[in-house]
Amino acid sequence: MKKFVALFAFILFVSVSAFAQPKAEFELKKLDYGTIDKGSEPLRIFKFKNVGTEPLIIKNAKGSCGCTVPKPPKDPIMPGEEAELEVRYDTKRTGKFTKTVTLTTNDPANPKTVLTITGEVKAAAAKKALPTKKSALGG
Numbered sequence: 001m002k003k004f005v006a007l008f009a010f011i012l013f014v015s016v017s018a019f020a021q022p023k024a025e026f027e028l029k030k031l032d033y034g035t036i037d038k039g040s041e042p043l044r045i046f047k048f049k050n051v052g053t054e055p056l057i058i059k060n061a062k063g064s065c066g067c068t069v070p071k072p073p074k075d076p077i078m079p080g081e082e083a084e085l086e087v088r089y090d091t092k093r094t095g096k097f098t099k100t101v102t103l104t105t106n107d108p109a110n111p112k113t114v115l116t117i118t119g120e121v122k123a124a125a126a127k128k129a130l131p132t133k134k135s136a137l138g139g
Helices: 002-019
Strands: 024-026 030-037 043-050 058-063 068-071 082-089 095-105 112-122
Touching (some): 024 112, 030 043, 068 095, 082 095
Antiparallel strands (some): 024 043, 095 112
């Protein structure tokens, strides 16, 4: 009988432990910058929430290249708490882009989450030269 009780207690502990885990739920996993001018504000934010029952820890956040820089929260995200992941793209580079940020967390169901940013950076329109006094006077 003691073996049965011990086995039952062990199975119950393992079952409860399997459900007690962190879980990140993102508002968006793909963020579109749209069409922006060269040198525009580079910051965008991914919002997420820990919908699990244990603290969520972001172990690493890595951009797919040096032009994409993520800044995750440093502290654990407690159950039910919302947090933000800041991402900066180098808006001095013109053209269309699709880049990723890979998050490594302690979420056993999804230890790696890939987020995507897209958009297009347009070169600033060339400014028309204003006429000088001489050219305006025909000389």
